[in-house]
Amino acid sequence: MPESTADRSRPTHPLRPRSLRRPARGLGLIGLLLVISLGAMAAVLALRAAPLVGERLTIQRTLQRIASQGLESEAAIRAAFDKQRQVDAAIVSLDGRDLEIRRADGRFLIDYAYEKELPLVEPVSLLIRFHGSVAP
Numbered sequence: 001m002p003e004s005t006a007d008r009s010r011p012t013h014p015l016r017p018r019s020l021r022r023p024a025r026g027l028g029l030i031g032l033l034l035v036i037s038l039g040a041m042a043a044v045l046a047l048r049a050a051p052l053v054g055e056r057l058t059i060q061r062t063l064q065r066i067a068s069q070g071l072e073s074e075a076a077i078r079a080a081f082d083k084q085r086q087v088d089a090a091i092v093s094l095d096g097r098d099l100e101i102r103r104a105d106g107r108f109l110i111d112y113a114y115e116k117e118l119p120l121v122e123p124v125s126l127l128i129r130f131h132g133s134v135a136p
Contacts, residue, residue, distance in 0.1 A: 045120070049128065052116050056130045058090045063099075063110050067136040076103045077108060093130075110134045 028060035035115070066080045078096030085091045093114050100111040120126055 045126070048118055048120075048127070052118065052128055053132075055093060056132075058088060058131075059094055060132055060134070061114065062088065062091065063112065063132075064135040067108065067110055067134045070136065071108070074108070077101055077110065107136055112127055 002018050013131040062081065062084050066077060066084070069080065071080060078099060078101070081099060085095060093116060094112055096129070098112060098114060100113075102109050102111070111133045113129070115127060115129050118126040118128060
């Protein structure tokens with residue numbers, strides 16, 4: 001029986017009978033290496049950024065604790081933050097002078113904003129901007 005034109009155009013594998021041939025499926029070696037390398041880069045980035053996020057959470061908790069104390073002046077709030085900053089070594093990016101304190105509705109609102117630069121590879125770095133607000 002003669003072969004059809006569709007069968008002749010396909011390359012045949014000499015060791016595999018025609019009935020067992022099927023198209024390749026799944027992830028190839030190059031694709032697997034690419035996925036692994038992208039995952040590794042994401043993991044390294046997350047591990048390097050984790051201390052910065054931890055510092056931001058520490059600052060937020062500290063300011064919430066200070067705001068709940070009911071201090072009566074901006075200077076007292078700044079002094080309380082600076083005192084807590086001396087006790088807690090995790091806070092290095094912000095001090096009392098960097099806090100923006102304003103009074104609204106008879107209570108103090110504490111705002112903060114700062115930037116941290118995370119070097120990745122020699123000419124490339126990641127700039128993370130943190131900001132937040134705390135009200136009692």
